[in-house]
Amino acid sequence: MSTHSNAMPGSRLESRAVAPSLIPATRLMYWSVQRELWEYRSIYIAPLGVAALFLLGFLISTVHLANKMRAALTLDPMQQQAFIQQPYEFAALLVMGTTFLVAIFYCLDALHGERRDRSILFWKSLPVSDLTTVLSKASIPLVVLPLITFVVTVVTQWIMLLLSIVVLSRSGLATMLWTRVPLFQMWVGVFFHLVTVHSLYYSPIFAWLLLVSAWARRAPFLWASLPLLAIGVVEKIAFNTTYFSTILMNRLSGGLDATPYPMPAGMPMHLMTQLNLGYFLSSPGLWIGLAVTAAFLAAAVRLRRYQGPI
Amino acid sequence: MECIEARGLRKAFGTTIALDGVNLRVEEGRILGLIGPNGAGKTTALNAILGLTPYQGQLKVLGRDPWLERDQLMCDVCFISDVAVLPRWIRVSQALDYVAGVHPKFDRAKAEGFLAKTTISRSSRVRELSKGMVAQLHLALVMAIDARLLVLDEPTLGLDILYRKQFYDSLLNDYFDRSRTIVVTTHQVEEIQDVLTDVMFIDRGRIVFNCSMEELESNYLEVIVRPEQLAAARALKPMNERQTLGRSILLFNHVERDRLAALGELRTPSIADLFVAVIGNQASHAQGAAQ
Numbered sequence: 377m378s379t380h381s382n383a384m385p386g387s388r389l390e391s392r393a394v395a396p397s398l399i400p401a402t403r404l405m406y407w408s409v410q411r412e413l414w415e416y417r418s419i420y421i422a423p424l425g426v427a428a429l430f431l432l433g434f435l436i437s438t439v440h441l442a443n444k445m446r447a448a449l450t451l452d453p454m455q456q457q458a459f460i461q462q463p464y465e466f467a468a469l470l471v472m473g474t475t476f477l478v479a480i481f482y483c484l485d486a487l488h489g490e491r492r493d494r495s496i497l498f499w500k501s502l503p504v505s506d507l508t509t510v511l512s513k514a515s516i517p518l519v520v521l522p523l524i525t526f527v528v529t530v531v532t533q534w535i536m537l538l539l540s541i542v543v544l545s546r547s548g549l550a551t552m553l554w555t556r557v558p559l560f561q562m563w564v565g566v567f568f569h570l571v572t573v574h575s576l577y578y579s580p581i582f583a584w585l586l587l588v589s590a591w592a593r594r595a596p597f598l599w600a601s602l603p604l605l606a607i608g609v610v611e612k613i614a615f616n617t618t619y620f621s622t623i624l625m626n627r628l629s630g631g632l633d634a635t636p637y638p639m640p641a642g643m644p645m646h647l648m649t650q651l652n653l654g655y656f657l658s659s660p661g662l663w664i665g666l667a668v669t670a671a672f673l674a675a676a677v678r679l680r681r682y683q684g685p686i
Numbered sequence: 687m688e689c690i691e692a693r694g695l696r697k698a699f700g701t702t703i704a705l706d707g708v709n710l711r712v713e714e715g716r717i718l719g720l721i722g723p724n725g726a727g728k729t730t731a732l733n734a735i736l737g738l739t740p741y742q743g744q745l746k747v748l749g750r751d752p753w754l755e756r757d758q759l760m761c762d763v764c765f766i767s768d769v770a771v772l773p774r775w776i777r778v779s780q781a782l783d784y785v786a787g788v789h790p791k792f793d794r795a796k797a798e799g800f801l802a803k804t805t806i807s808r809s810s811r812v813r814e815l816s817k818g819m820v821a822q823l824h825l826a827l828v829m830a831i832d833a834r835l836l837v838l839d840e841p842t843l844g845l846d847i848l849y850r851k852q853f854y855d856s857l858l859n860d861y862f863d864r865s866r867t868i869v870v871t872t873h874q875v876e877e878i879q880d881v882l883t884d885v886m887f888i889d890r891g892r893i894v895f896n897c898s899m900e901e902l903e904s905n906y907l908e909v910i911v912r913p914e915q916l917a918a919a920r921a922l923k924p925m926n927e928r929q930t931l932g933r934s935i936l937l938f939n940h941v942e943r944d945r946l947a948a949l950g951e952l953r954t955p956s957i958a959d960l961f962v963a964v965i966g967n968q969a970s971h972a973q974g975a976a977q
Contacts, residue, residue, distance in 0.1 A: 399787075399789070404787075404788055406787070410784070414780050415775055493773060495771055495773035495774075496771075497765075497767040498771045498824075500736075500738060501765045501767070502785065502788050503760040503761045503790070505757035681756075682740070684733070684738060684739070685771075
């Protein structure tokens, strides 16, 4: 069984030795992440849109800002600060909630969509490994979205403060804002919260969703949620215990007690961050979660290797 | 040098055997047509060669194990699997950027050159292009890659005849340079007959026919037999006999040209006719064995 050769100038063959991959891993990663941003534009459009809507609402609310500030003056300092900070914290929560939702739906589609539209055959025709692909997809909820959340939050809060100062400049209350809205402290808090909770502590959730997305032939959302629900129900019925659902709820609630958010006022920021960071890093939940993340991602890499279009 | 070498390649999906001990060798610089009926194992064989599916047996493509080294292999291998695998959301410019970003052997200027000959706009999304334009775009991307093996699995499925003709013309004129290897599967056999250097038939997971086009032309002859010579012709054991417009056309293998010339009008069989003869015989043998 051989095809016979003719018309084969041998000299040309020699110049075509097998060349090693010349593209560095960082460049492969860069373009793989870039392609996710091209495909899933909601990654940046959703938080920007929500922030823009919030700012619009905030702008309208500044009509009453001077009155509100005067009312706040009658409160004691602690309550005053909490009252003034409230909209800024709300803005941060809104952007974070949005990107968390985006992350969930992104993960469920990331390895499913390319099989559904058959484009996996195109991606696999290029010299990019399954490991690079899965890691680039995992980096969206673990790195890219937290970064976008941080930047959008910072810019939004800046604009809020500037708007308020402009509005209050005539009434002479503007200086009060500078002292009552500790923007820099809030940003450190937001950043810490994003890195510890949204990226590290939630990582097994995202890895699980990616795994289901690589495995399910259809309805990845149902496959990601119903089996977990079923385990909880079966455990409750069979043993009348709730260990599994407790673990899940702890994970979903983000282990809030481990982070400085919302932070008590008056405590030096750097000290508190260090204290909480130590507590956070020594909690077994973090490390078990990261190990589970690694296992789920490894399984997703393996699945992508075997899977073709559906 | 062998571009593809397979020994005892097997692959089963549950109880269905897709590849049943395939042995094959494709040397560099060939254009091989892999022809087979639906479900014969063509796509499975190509998927194994491309590292898209695990298999049993030995397989080396450009000296590499495709299943274990797919990403490395794809530096030197390109494929167009079916039509319409380009993601529908991608813009033409993004596709160029991405392939230029990840492929070490992609020549962007070359791809831009091919695209300049078409009406495809850089800012269009794939979903806005016609099926023919998507095929042109994919071909432009692939032809700009300095690969050693190009695998085409039904590359022109669903395209009209103008695009199909143009597809193979540009492949031959602008891409093939006798040091590359091309493996192509298609059902439109007649259209690639002049393009191929080798042809292989696959049926029920086995290679049932394998020869170069030169061998095919020298060894296989079709005779439009004059009615009075029919008995004499049948005595020479034709591979196949068929009736067209009241004339008997007999296909012979390894029978001297002079002896056949006495029986009627000679001509080189088309791949399609040969395919029907070979696969048809296989099918009737199988039926005979079953009975």
